[in-house]
Amino acid sequence: MNKINIDTLLSNYQSGFSLEQPFYTAEEILNVEWKSIWRSHWIYAGNVAQIPKSGDYFIYKIQQDEIILIRGNNGQVHAHYNTCTHRGSAICLEQKGRAAKLVCPYHQWVFDKDGTLLNARMMPDDFCKGEYNLRPVAVETTEGLIFISLSKDPPDFSPIRESLGPFVKPYLVAESKVACIKNYTLRANWKLVAENFRECYHCGGAHPEYCNAVIGANLREDTTALTAEKNKTWEEKGLATKLIEVTPGTTSYAVRYPLRPGVESYSTDGKKVSIPMGAHPDHDAGVVGLVNYPNFWMDSVSDYIWTMRITPINVSTTDVEFCWLVDGKAEEGKDYQLEHLTAFWEITGDQDGQLCENNFKGIESNAYKPGPYGPVEDQVINFVDWCVTQLQSK
Ligand code: FES
Ligand SMILES: [Fe+2]
The missing domain is CATH 3.90.380.10 (Naphthalene 1,2-dioxygenase Alpha Subunit; Chain A, domain 1)
Structure with missing residues (x-):
């Protein structure tokens, strides 16, 4: 495909008409959408009935990121990137399941459901566990619907809560x-x-x-x-x-x-x-x-x-x-x-x-x-x- 000029395509957009072909077929456009849509807004992940008990989890994959949605000890929903803070291994290998603790399959670092690193075996005495908790993803629920945001600065969730x-x-x-x-x-x-x-x-x-x-x-x-x-x-x-x-x-x-x-x-x-x-x-x-x-x-x-x-x-x-x-x-x-x-x-x-x-x-x-x-x-x-x-x- 010829190189596309996104700015020209956007400025040519005529509301009331369907989009030009590259909006539907060009990876360059999807790359901008990943950033300006999928990593900027609240994204629906699933619902709390999918993870009724503490430790129940499911994975939601967006672009190259897998997100672990897991039910915590007190009913709250936590969301973490599925990448170990040791050397990056994926931690959950199944699409859904139940885990009392999240144990990395590579060197068995152990994380709590809220992402806290509980145990990193054979690391030196001065190793600071608090710096290696799982990387969190912003998560909100409204009436049992779970939304996540991959944005560093997620938008206000309250309009969604109030509407839905x-x-x-x-x-x-x-x-x-x-x-x-x-x-x-x-x-x-x-x-x-x-x-x-x-x-x-x-x-x-x-x-x-x-x-x-x-x-x-x-x-x-x-x-x-x-x-x-x-x-x-x-x-x-x-x-x-x-x-x-x-x-x-x-x-x-x-x-x-x-x-x-x-x-x-x-x-x-x-x-x-x-x-x-x-x-x-x-x-x-x-x-x-x-x-x-x-x-x-x-x-x-x-x-x-x-x-x-x-x-x-x-x-x-x-x-x-x-x-x-x-x-x-x-x-x-x-x-x-x-x-x-x-x-x-x-x-x-x-x-x-x-x-x-x-x-x-x-x-x-x-x-x-x-x-x-x-x-x-x-x-x-x-x-x-x-x-x-x-x-x-x-
Ligand atoms: S990569 Fe997870 S414990 Fe080493
Ligand atoms: Fe239809």
């Missing part, structure tokens, strides 16, 4: 249970996955199951009256309904919208898939749709949470992780059938994955040119504008 928190709270994520986690590798630039999940222009043509469940998803049904009526009921139940949009300087989007009347859940048959989750008294909470730029999506109904975490692997490959959470008391086989629970988002996710890969394939063509977004793609414009703004601040 009220919508997530009734699910009682800390007491919930992971029913299933699946990872998919898509041959598409990460921004195409994000863009796809910021519009429903494609839903009528691509998602029959989704359109059966969500009234208005085909963009042909007027939902104004139903939404107003439902908002009233939801507010009486104390459920958050206030739309939150991503505005300059913020990263969160939140909305609650109705399912089609008679539909109880996001399911292939319209029926509920599990018992109401957390504090939800019934199956009538509609859909909670949350986004946090750059990598967090949550689409949830009364009986389960579905989250999506997207992470670039390289400019043309993206890891997509789906996680399904159910009420902590729900028993598989009795209160929910795993296949019934996951079918809706597996089908819809496969459809979306295909669309993203098709989109990427076409963008790789020499004949690709930016095309115009329509009015129903306003949230895609919002996302792409946000990305360009971050790149300009590089």
Whole structure:
């Protein structure tokens, strides 16, 4: 590929049109994104139900860094770089597990869950252990959702907490249970996955199951009256309904919208898939749709949470992780059938994955040119504008 001039590309950007090809295909652009997006903002890592007990951990890989997310002795979540302070070996070699202590496999230095170096065998008496704790990563949680920041000076987390928190709270994520986690590798630039999940222009043509469940998803049904009526009921139940949009300087989007009347859940048959989750008294909470730029999506109904975490692997490959959470008391086989629970988002996710890969394939063509977004793609414009703004601040 010819050498690209990022400044020229950025100054040529026209809001309302899709991005020029190199934004989706050039490693140089991804390199700027690693810095100005992935290492500057709060990044969704996972949820506390993935690590319910002290010592439970999972690894989240961003670019060349593996981050250990581990539950401490008092329930708090710690985040450390997975690199030993002795000679740098990776410490956790499994993607998830449980460890009373973190023991480096190379020379067995022993670290506590909070990263404190406890034991460095055969080192001299004057060796100062306090200088060799694990290198920490900034970590915050809101209502059980775990975010990390690789920035030296992380942005204020409170706008995320205030935007997403009220919508997530009734699910009682800390007491919930992971029913299933699946990872998919898509041959598409990460921004195409994000863009796809910021519009429903494609839903009528691509998602029959989704359109059966969500009234208005085909963009042909007027939902104004139903939404107003439902908002009233939801507010009486104390459920958050206030739309939150991503505005300059913020990263969160939140909305609650109705399912089609008679539909109880996001399911292939319209029926509920599990018992109401957390504090939800019934199956009538509609859909909670949350986004946090750059990598967090949550689409949830009364009986389960579905989250999506997207992470670039390289400019043309993206890891997509789906996680399904159910009420902590729900028993598989009795209160929910795993296949019934996951079918809706597996089908819809496969459809979306295909669309993203098709989109990427076409963008790789020499004949690709930016095309115009329509009015129903306003949230895609919002996302792409946000990305360009971050790149300009590089
Ligand atoms: S590299 Fe970890 S103990 Fe030596
Ligand atoms: Fe979709």
